[in-house]
Amino acid sequence: xxxxxxxxxxxxxxxxxxxxxxxxxxxxxxxxxxxxxxxxxxxxxxxxxxxxxxxxxxxxxxxxxxxxxxxxxxxxxxxxxxxxxxxxxxxxxxxxxxxxxxxxxxxxxxxxxxxxxxxxxxxxxxxxxxxxxxxxxxxxxxxxxxxxxxxxxxxxxxxxxxxxxxxxxxxxxxxxxxxxxxxxxxxxxxxxxxxxxxxxxxxxxxxxxxxxxxxxxxxxxxxxxxxxxxxxxxxxxxxxxxxxxxxxxxxxxxxxxxxxxxxxxxxxxxxxxxxxxxxxxxxxxxxxxxxxxxxxxxxxxxxxxxxxxxxxxxxxxxxxxxxxxxxxxxxxxxxxxxxxxxxxxxxxxxxxxxxxxxxxxxxxxxxxx
Ligand SMILES: [Ca+2]
Ligand SMILES: [Ca+2]
Numbered sequence: 212x213x214x215x216x217x218x219x220x221x222x223x224x225x226x227x228x229x230x231x232x233x234x235x236x237x238x239x240x241x242x243x244x245x246x247x248x249x250x251x252x253x254x255x256x257x258x259x260x261x262x263x264x265x266x267x268x269x270x271x272x273x274x275x276x277x278x279x280x281x282x283x284x285x286x287x288x289x290x291x292x293x294x295x296x297x298x299x300x301x302x303x304x305x306x307x308x309x310x311x312x313x314x315x316x317x318x319x320x321x322x323x324x325x326x327x328x329x330x331x332x333x334x335x336x337x338x339x340x341x342x343x344x345x346x347x348x349x350x351x352x353x354x355x356x357x358x359x360x361x362x363x364x365x366x367x368x369x370x371x372x373x374x375x376x377x378x379x380x381x382x383x384x385x386x387x388x389x390x391x392x393x394x395x396x397x398x399x400x401x402x403x404x405x406x407x408x409x410x411x412x413x414x415x416x417x418x419x420x421x422x423x424x425x426x427x428x429x430x431x432x433x434x435x436x437x438x439x440x441x442x443x444x445x446x447x448x449x450x451x452x453x454x455x456x457x458x459x460x461x462x463x464x465x466x467x468x469x470x471x472x473x474x475x476x477x478x479x480x481x482x483x484x485x486x487x488x489x490x491x492x493x494x495x496x497x498x499x500x501x502x503x504x505x506x507x508x509x510x511x512x513x514x515x516x517x518x519x520x521x522x523x524x525x526x527x528x529x530x531x532x533x534x535x536x537x538x539x540x541x542x543x544x545x546x547x548x549x550x551x552x553x554x555x556x557x558x559x560x561x562x563x564x565x566x567x568x569x570x571x572x573x574x575x576x577x578x579x580x
Contacts, residue, residue: 212248212249212251213244213245213246214244214245214246214247214248217244217245218251219240219241219244219248221238221240222238223237223238223253224236226258227258227259230372231373232370232372233275233372234372235287235288235369237280237287240279248279253274284317285367286315286316286318286365286366286367286369287367288316288317288365288369288372289315289363289365289369289370289371289372290313290314290315290320290363290364290365290369290371291313291314291315291371292311292312292313292361292363292371292374292375293311293312293313293314294311294312295309295310295311295375295377296308296309296310296311297309297379299379300378300379300380301379301380301381301382301417302379302380302382303382303383303417303419304352304383305350305351305352305353305381305383306348306349306350306351306352307348307349308346308347308348309346309347309349309359310346311346311361311375312342312343312344312345313325313343313344313345313363314343315363315365315366317365317367318365318366319366320343320363320364320365320366321363321364321365322338322340324363324364325338325345325361325362325363326362326363327345327347327359327360327361328358328359328360328361329347329349329357329358329359330356330357330358331358334347335347336361345361345363352381353383354381354382354383354384355381356378356379356380356381357378357379357380357381358376358377358378359375359377359378359379360374360375360376361374361375362374362375382418385469386416386419386467386468386471387469387471388416388417388467388471389416389467389471389472389473389474390414390415390416390421390465390466390467390471390472391414391415391416391473392412392413392414392463392464392465392473392476393412393413393414394411394412394413395410395411395412395413395461395463395476395478396408396409396412397410397461397480397575398478398480398571399478399479399480400479400480400481401480401481401571401575402480402481402482402483402575403480403481403482403575404483404484404485404552404554405484406450406454406455406482406484407450407453407454408450408454408480408482409447409448409449410428410430410435410447410448410449410450410461411445411446411447412428412445412446412447412463413445413446414426414439414444414446414465416465416467416468416471418467418469419467419468419469419471420441420468421465421466421467421468422468423437423438423439423441423446425465425466425467425468426439426446426463426465427462427463427464428448428461428462428463429462429463430450430454430460430461431459431460432460433451435449435450435451436449436451454482455482456481456483456484457481457482458479458480458481459479459480459481459482460477460478460479461478461479461480462475462476462477462478463475463476464476485522485552485554486521488521494521495520495521496520496521496523497515497518497520497522497524497551498523498524499511499515499523499524499525500526500527500528501526501527501528501558502528502541503528503530503531503560504531505537505543505544508529508541508544509544509547512544512545512547512548513547515548515551516548516549516551520551522551522552522553522554523548523551523552523553523554524553524554524555524556525553525554525555525556526558527555527556527557527558527560527561528558528559528560528561529541529555529558529560529561530560530561530563531560531563532560532563532564533560533561533562533563533564533569533570534564534569535569538570538573542573555570557570557574
């Protein structure tokens with residue numbers, strides 16, 4: 212209740228709660244409400260009826276020290292942990308470094324209170340006070356589960372709630388699975404309007420990993436240089452010379468560090484070079500952004516049809532919801548461009564259905580230009 216007897220409702224939580232141990236919970240009060248406040252009641256609302264009657268979901272809640280805070284200068288919450296590495300829950304090696312950043316609002320982390328337990332045993336971690344990073348070098352591990360728990364207190368004595376509670380499985384079994392290659396471009400039978408299309412792929416081998424030199428890409432039978440980032444799995448390659456108009460064959464395969472090789476993936480694609488402007492020193496192109504609805508695209512195309520341009524670029528957002536009907540309407544409207552070549556880039560709206568499948572079925576892969 213506010214000072215004038217008006218009932219006010221304050222939400223103390225954000226969605227479902229799964230708390231264990233004492234926790235300081237606060238919520239802001241509107242500074243314009245008349246003072247003094249009084250507490251009428253605290254109540255809980257069930258928001259998920261699907262768990263009614265499920266005996267696994269139960270708990271008790273206790274309240275202590277309920278109060279209104281008019282000047283918020285007390286430190287009541289413990290340190291928090293961020294960026295736990297490794298992120299994985301399975302590791303395939305005997306050694307690795309675990310690291311996590313710790314921070315605290317108001318009084319700051321008390322470094323002497325940081326405790327790290329591995330399978331219930333205290334271990335001697337390292338702490339970088341400048342970066343506030345707790346780390347530990349695991350060595351000579353055996354196969355099995357590592358249960359890692361880290362807690363810390365701030366200088367006001369509040370403990371981290373929650374601390375780090377991570378379960379990590381060490382798997383030292385032999386690697387028998389081949390790498391997995393996906394997301395390859397150019398896509399099958401794609402038409403590329405450039406003589407040097409970028410070749411892109413995603414290659415992952417969870418267990419032993421892939422060395423850059425063990426990824427083989429051949430273009431028309433000739434091996435290309437490959438650049439690969441093992442952390443993200445993304446890699447690319449470029450033709451070493453300009454490709455001629457017509458069909459080309461791309462093959463990719465990869466071997467992991469245990470010697471498992473995946474079956475080669477083959478892609479056929481076509482190069483159709485765009486006619487260079489007659490005067491290469493002085494020429495015009497049309498660049499269109501964000502037409503969204505087809506009526507706007509048609510309006511712009513009609514305007515461009517009367518212009519002397521060598522080709523037309525659409526910078527993306529030719530559709531709004533990214534549905535096929537919009538693409539078909541757009542393609543139909545391109546007839547207004549008469550014989551002018553249209554090159555299209557995908558914007559965020561082209562991906563509004565969660566992928567670029569429709570864009571690629573109409574325009575080829577999005578990296579064509
Ligand atoms: Ca604190
Ligand atoms: Ca493997």
